[in-house]
C-alpha cells in the first residue's frame with residue numbers, strides 16, 4: 001500500500017484557505033512602502049543630493065563618491081526606522097535566479113557597537129562569487145567578481161534586509177550577469193531610437209523601453225509535491241499518465257479562482273505591491289491548477305528586477321499557503337506549459353508610444369518606421385532571438401500544443417499588414433529634387449500612400465485580431481514576445497531584442513542620411529525594408545506542418561535542437577551586432593555560451609539520474625509486487641477450478657503478467673542504455689559537443705522510458721502506485 005501518496009492526497013483535500021492579517025489600507029496608501037522611492041529620497045536626502053541623484057537616474061550622469069556617501073546615510077536612516085539590520089548587494093547571475101549575501105550594519109567603534117553604512121559599501125562589493133557560472137572568464141588569473149550598485153533601480157526592503165540591485169562583473173569588466181548587458185543594450189537602443197525620432201520631432205531627447213510581463217505558473221499542493229521526487233529535483237514530472245479529464249472542457253481558463261489559491265494570490269499581491277510591483281491582473285490559465293499574474297508595464301530595467309523579485313516572492317508565499325509554485329515551462333505533459341509573454345514597446349521623453357499608430361500622417365510614418373525596423377530586427381536575427389529564449393525546460397514548450405513554435409515569425413493582423421503593404425506597393429520616386437520638402441506628405445498622399453487613413457489608429461488600438469500561435473505578435477501599441485519561458489530571466493530575450501532593434505535603427509538612419517535625410521529618403525528606405533523583412537511576417541497557423549516547410553523556404557531558422565540553437569549567439573552577424581553596439585564582446589558571448597551548454601547538460605543529466613532512480617526504486621518494485629499478486633491469484637485459481645475453467649479466468653491475469661514483464665524489462669534495458677549513453681557523453685571535454693551528445697543520445701531515453709512507465713501506471717493496482725497521479729496533482733487544491 002502506497003501510504004505516503006494517499007496520506008498526502010487526504011491531507012491536501014482537508015486544507016483550508018490560509019487566513020492572514022489583511023492590510024486595512026487601500027493600495028495607494030501602502031504601494032511601494034518598502035521601496036526607497038523618489039518621494040523617500042526627497043525626505044531623507046538633502047535637496048542638493050536629491051537633485052544629483054535625479055541627474056544620475058534620469059540623465060545618466062556618473063555618480064560622485066560624496067553623493068554616494070550622502071545617499072547611503074539617508075538610506076540607513078530610513079532602513080533603521082523600518083527595523084532593518086542588514087543589507088545586501090542583489091544580482092542576477094547566469095543561473096536564472098538571484099543571488100544575495102547579507103551583511104549587518106554592525107561596526108565596532110572601539111568597544112562600542114554602532115551601525116554604519118557608507119557610500120563605499122553601497123556602491124561596490126566583492127562577493128566571493130567563485131561558484132557562480134562564468135563560462136571560464138573568472139578561472140583566469142584574476143578570479144575576482146564585483147557587484148556594483150545600479151542607481152536606476154531603487155533599493156527595497158525584504159524582512160530585515162535592505163536589498164540593493166547591482167550588476168555583477170569580472171575584474172576585467174566582463175558581464176557575469178543579465179543586468180549589465182541589459183543596461184548596455186537599453187543604452188544602445190535609446191541612442192539609436194532617439195536619433196531616428198529626431199527626423200520627426202527634434203525635441204525628443206530620450207527613448208525608453210517598456211516591458212510588461214505576464215507570469216504564468218502552476219500551484220501544486222506541497223504534500224503531493226513532496227511525494228514526487230521528480231518534481232522536487234527537476235521541477236517537472238518525468239512521468240505520469242494523462243488524467244482522464246484535463247483541460248479539454250476549457251473550464252479552468254478565467255474560471256472562478258479556487259479559495260486556497262485566491263488566498264495565496266491576495267497575500268502575494270499585497271507583498272508585491274509593498275515592494276512597488278504594480279500587480280494588475282490575476283486569473284486562472286488554460287491548464288488545471290495553472291494561473292497568471294501580470295503587472296502594469298514599466299521601464300524595462302525595473303520590470304526585469306520586479307519579475308525576478310516576484311518569482312522568488314511567489315515561491316516563498318506559496319509555501320506559506322501549503323503550495324509549491326512551479327515555474328518550470330512544462331511541468332506536466334499533455335496540458336499547457338507556462339510562458340512569460342513579454343510586452344515590449346518604446347516611449348519618448350515627450351510621451352509618445354512609438355509602436356502606437358498616431359493621429360497625423362507624420363506620426364503614422366514614424367509609427368511605420370518603428371514597426372518595420374522592429375520587423376527588420378526580428379527578421380535578421382530570428383535565429384538569435386530563438387536562442388535567447390531557449391533552455392532545456394522551454395524546449396518542451398516550444399512547438400508543443402499551446403506554445404509558439406520553434407520558429408520565430410511575426411503576426412501583424414490584417415489592418416497593419418494592409419497598411420504596410422500599401423506603403424510598400426506604391427512606386428518609388430527617384431527624383432527627390434522635384435519635390436519641395438514641405439509638401440512631401442501631400443505628395444505621398446497624392447501617390448496613394450494612404451498614410452493618413454483617419455480610421456486606422458482607433459481600429460488598431462481596439463485590434464481584436466489575435467493569433468495565439470505567433471511567437472512575436474503586434475498587439476495594438478506594442479509587440480508581444482510570447483516565446484519567452486516562465487522560468488527565464490526576461491533580460492535574456494530583451495538583451496537580444498533591444499540590440500537587434502538598435503542595430504536595425506542605426507542601419508535605417510545610415511541609409512536615410514546617405515540619401516539626404518529627407519522624408520522622401522525615409523519613405524524610400526522604408527519601402528526597401530518592407531520588402532526585405534516580408535519573410536518574417538506570418539499570419540497563418542504556426543502549429544501546422546506546412547508552416548515548417550514554408551518557413552525553411554523563406555530562410556527562417558527552423559532548428560529545434562536546444563544546444564545547436566545556442567550556436568546562434570556566436571554567428572558572425574550576432575557577434576558583429578553585439579560588439580558593434582557595445583553590448584557584449586566576443587569573449588563574453590563565448591563565455592556565456594559555455595554556461596548555456598553546461599547548464600543544458602546538467603539539467604538533462606539530473607533528469608536522467610532521477611528517472612533512472614525512480615524507475616528502478618519505485619516503479620519496477622511496485623510493478624513486480626503487483627505481478628506476484630497476480631501470479632498468486634493464478635495459482636489459486638488453478639488450485640480451486642478445473643484446468644479449463646482456471647485457464648479461462650486466468651487469461652486476463654496472464655496477459656497483465658506478461659505486459660508487466662515486457663514493460664519492466666524494457667525499462668530496465670533502457671535505463672542501462674541511458675546510463676551507458678551518459679557515460680560516453682560525460683567523457684567529452686568540450687561543453688558544446690557534450691551538450692549536443694546529451695541532447696542527441698541521452699535525452700531521447702527520457703521520453704521512451706516514460707512511455708513504458710505511463711503504461712504501467714494504467715495497469716498496476718492504484719493502491720500500490722507510489723507517486724501522486726496527474727489527476728491528483730492537477731485537481732487537488
Ligand code: ADP
Nearest residue numbers: 210211212213294295296297343344345477478
Ligand atoms: P493580454 O490581453 O495579452 O493578457 P493585457 O492587456 O492584459 O494583455 O496586457 C498584458 C501586459 O502588457 C500588461 O503587463 C500590460 O501592462 C502590458 N502592456 C500594455 N500596453 C503596453 C505597452 N504599450 N508596452 C508594453 N507593455 C504593455
Ligand code: MG
Nearest residue numbers: 214341343480
Ligand atoms: Mg498576452
